[in-house]
Amino acid sequence: MSLATRSDTTKRPAATGGGPAPVGPWRHRLYRLDLKASPFLYIAPFFALFAAFGLFPLAFTAWVSMHDWSLLSDEHAFVGAENYTALLTDPYFWNALGNTVSILALSTVPQLLAALLLAHLLTMRLRGRTFFRMGMLLPNVASVVAVAVIFSQLFGRDFGLINWVLESLGAGRIDWQAGRASSHAAIAVMVAWKWTGYNALIYLAAMQAVPRDVYEAAHLDGASRLQQLLRITVPMIRPTIVFTVIVSTIYGLQIFAEPQLFGGAGPNGVTGGASRQFQTLTLYLYEHAFNRGFEFGYASAVAWTMFAVIVLVALLNYLFIRRIRSDS
Amino acid sequence: MTTAPTSRRPASPVSARRRRAYLRLMRNKPGSLAYLTLVAVLFFSGFPLYYSVVVASRDNSALGQIPPPVLPGANLVENIERVFATVPFDAALVNSVIVSVAVTASVVFFSTLAGFAFAKLEFKASKALLVAVVATMMVPVQLGVIPLYMLMIELEWTDTLWAVIAPGLVNAFGVFFMTQYLRGALPGELIEAARADGASTFRIFWQVVLPAARPAAVVLGVLTFLTAWNDYFWPLIVLSSPDRYTVQVALSTLAGGYVTDQSLVLTGTMLATLPLLAVFALLGKYMISGIMQGAVKG
Numbered sequence: 253m254s255l256a257t258r259s260d261t262t263k264r265p266a267a268t269g270g271g272p273a274p275v276g277p278w279r280h281r282l283y284r285l286d287l288k289a290s291p292f293l294y295i296a297p298f299f300a301l302f303a304a305f306g307l308f309p310l311a312f313t314a315w316v317s318m319h320d321w322s323l324l325s326d327e328h329a330f331v332g333a334e335n336y337t338a339l340l341t342d343p344y345f346w347n348a349l350g351n352t353v354s355i356l357a358l359s360t361v362p363q364l365l366a367a368l369l370l371a372h373l374l375t376m377r378l379r380g381r382t383f384f385r386m387g388m389l390l391p392n393v394a395s396v397v398a399v400a401v402i403f404s405q406l407f408g409r410d411f412g413l414i415n416w417v418l419e420s421l422g423a424g425r426i427d428w429q430a431g432r433a434s435s436h437a438a439i440a441v442m443v444a445w446k447w448t449g450y451n452a453l454i455y456l457a458a459m460q461a462v463p464r465d466v467y468e469a470a471h472l473d474g475a476s477r478l479q480q481l482l483r484i485t486v487p488m489i490r491p492t493i494v495f496t497v498i499v500s501t502i503y504g505l506q507i508f509a510e511p512q513l514f515g516g517a518g519p520n521g522v523t524g525g526a527s528r529q530f531q532t533l534t535l536y537l538y539e540h541a542f543n544r545g546f547e548f549g550y551a552s553a554v555a556w557t558m559f560a561v562i563v564l565v566a567l568l569n570y571l572f573i574r575r576i577r578s579d580s
Numbered sequence: 581m582t583t584a585p586t587s588r589r590p591a592s593p594v595s596a597r598r599r600r601a602y603l604r605l606m607r608n609k610p611g612s613l614a615y616l617t618l619v620a621v622l623f624f625s626g627f628p629l630y631y632s633v634v635v636a637s638r639d640n641s642a643l644g645q646i647p648p649p650v651l652p653g654a655n656l657v658e659n660i661e662r663v664f665a666t667v668p669f670d671a672a673l674v675n676s677v678i679v680s681v682a683v684t685a686s687v688v689f690f691s692t693l694a695g696f697a698f699a700k701l702e703f704k705a706s707k708a709l710l711v712a713v714v715a716t717m718m719v720p721v722q723l724g725v726i727p728l729y730m731l732m733i734e735l736e737w738t739d740t741l742w743a744v745i746a747p748g749l750v751n752a753f754g755v756f757f758m759t760q761y762l763r764g765a766l767p768g769e770l771i772e773a774a775r776a777d778g779a780s781t782f783r784i785f786w787q788v789v790l791p792a793a794r795p796a797a798v799v800l801g802v803l804t805f806l807t808a809w810n811d812y813f814w815p816l817i818v819l820s821s822p823d824r825y826t827v828q829v830a831l832s833t834l835a836g837g838y839v840t841d842q843s844l845v846l847t848g849t850m851l852a853t854l855p856l857l858a859v860f861a862l863l864g865k866y867m868i869s870g871i872m873q874g875a876v877k878g
Contacts, residue, residue: 265744286780286781287781288703288812290697291697291701291702291703291706292697292703294696294701294708294785295693295694295752295755296694296698297690297693297694297698298690298691298694298713298750298752298755299709301690301746301750302716302750302751302752302847303803304748305692305721305728305731305746305747306716306719306721306722306724306747307719307721307724307727308727308731309717309721309724309725309727309731310719310720310721310724310727311724311728312724312727313723313724313726313727316726316727316730323730325853327611334615362814368616370617370618370621371609373614373617374618375611375620376610376614377609377610377618378610378614378615379618381723382865382868384618384622385620385868386860386864386865387622387866388621388622388625389623389860389867389868389871390625391625391628391629393806393853393857393859393860394629394810394850394856395810395828395831395853395856396810396812397810397811397812397828397831397835397849397852398831398849399628399633400835401632401831401835401845401846401848401849402629402631403628403633403851404835405635405842405846406631406843407630407631408842409595410644411643411644411842413631413648416646416648418648420647422588425858426832435629445624445625445628445760447707448623449625449764453868453871453872454780454871454872456872457677457871457872457873467731474811483818485676489588498718499718500720502720505720506722506723507814508812508813509813509832512832513832513835513836516840518834521836531789532675534722534813538817541725541726541729542729542817548726550670551726552726552727555723555724555725556723556742559720561725562723566718
């Protein structure tokens with residue numbers, strides 16, 4: 253980038269050598285160089301570092317995925333699509349994909365609906381507004397590890413508070429880790445707990461940008477508050493909703509810490525429960541890449557497949573929501 | 581619902597009620613149900629964190645009681661001592677501070693620098709390059725961990741803090757956030773005036789842009805610090821010696837022990853979360869404004 257600017261500055265100091273005002277043209281050139289090169293210099297660190305530690309590794313994953321590549325051996329034989337065919341015939345992979353999608357749906361849908369309602373409440377002229385907003389964001393401050401640890405305790409089979417409450421209400425205890433549905437629900441609660449308030453704030457910001465007179469008109473037409481939320485607010489903040497759905501989906505497809513720590517001690521952490529009932533895709537990737545045998549080629553195929561799924565889901569989300577718009 | 585033109589008539593009970601409802605709506609005042617819901621939400625937001633303090637201040641035998649304890653006990657200090665005796669938690673705290681501070685400083689500096697260029701300087705392809713930045717915001721770079729790990733082996737950075745810091749040095753959100761902020765907050769005349777005085781671009785950046793960017797820098801700094809402090813997946817992969825662990829990795833080894841000692845694990849959780857709660861109490865409102873600004877413009 254800076255090569256072009258450098259060539260036209262090949263200074264000619266000798267020409268202006270002994271003149272009375274040599275500073276003038278030389279400084280002018282320097283000034284022009286500064287104007288031209290500075291912007292590129294200023295954005296270069298971002299692009300260079302992002303390329304080196306972000307984009308290049310992601311792209312190189314595709315290359316590794318076509319090789320029999322193990323950390324333990326120096327030879328990396330090219331195997332074409334073999335890792336992918338192995339992957340697609342591994343029932344554990346499909347199991348992990350199913351678990352991921354199930355946890356994703358269970359966490360994202362209720363979470364975003366709740367966030368919409370909460371944001372709707374937050375638009376009102378509340379006493380102690382800042383207090384409510386801060387309180388809502390509080391869970392987001394805790395790390396995924398902290399969230400997973402705390403909720404694993406709450407969802408404990410024998411001494412967990414949630415089971416105690418269930419029992420005193422007359423319902424039976426649930427062995428949350430043991431079942432597929434129950435473990436997915438527990439993990440979804442962890443995700444939703446951390447992110448509902450965050451998304452509510454995003455919706456709140458978008459709702460505040462909707463002009464108030466639209467609501468006044470709607471009220472004169474006899475629309476209830478709920479109708480206003482559904483008929484005015486939701487359509488008007490649709491771009492924000494699309495944004496949160498896509499971001500939550502990308503995040504949800506990569507869930508790792510919650511199931512890993514929910515599995516508890518020993519090998520069950522990596523497999524997501526004794527019968528892999530809550531192993532997610534990232535856990536599956538981790539298991540193959542860093543937990544047994546360092547199968548980098550195979551794990552890269554997992555990563556690249558996940559990437560394809562993410563792109564696909566993001567695209568589908570986008571199209572689906574655009575479709576709703578053109579229908580209404 | 582055909583009572584629209586009632587305002588001329590003397591107030592009937594129905595219209596009076598509607599009028600009150602209308603006034604409430606115009607002032608946008610919440611009813612008691614709204615408050616009740618919000619208070620319930622606050623309770624569920626805060627309770628798990630509170631409960632971790634309860635468990636952290638008890639010994640394990642107390643946790644088996646029926647009903648389970650809901651008030652803090654007297655074993656907190658003892659449990660904290662046990663955490664430090666089980667894993668090098670002091671080293672982990674220092675490591676996390678080093679990583680988070682380095683990442684935050686770097687992200688804020690480079691984002692402001694690039695944001696300044698995108699917002700206020702003219703150069704070829706600036707629009708296309710900004711679009712590239714925005715597009716990279718959604719890229720799940722976490723999926724590149726395998727080549728990233730190979731790269732760290734190549735650089736001989738595995739099991740060092742460098743490996744954790746390097747991938748966090750810049751991020752697309754920061755650049756985008758700063759670009760948006762500086763576009764609105766930095767008057768063009770200020771830059772023109774500085775140029776007329778003969779200031780170089782970097783001097784303008786240093787003396788005009790950086791001070792003007794301060795409010796946004798605080799917001800971006802808080803958000804970046806939290807993300808860096810809470811990062812787990814990559815440090816777990818690349819760090820292998822316990823004295824190199826960050827807080828999150830140390831915490832996960834506590835939780836992953838073969839004998840699960842709940843008081844111990846939740847004491848660790850509390851210690852790992854306390855610094856963040858302090859940051860949140862001091863700077864939480866900046867975080868809120870950051871999330872809300874990012875939303876409107878994003």
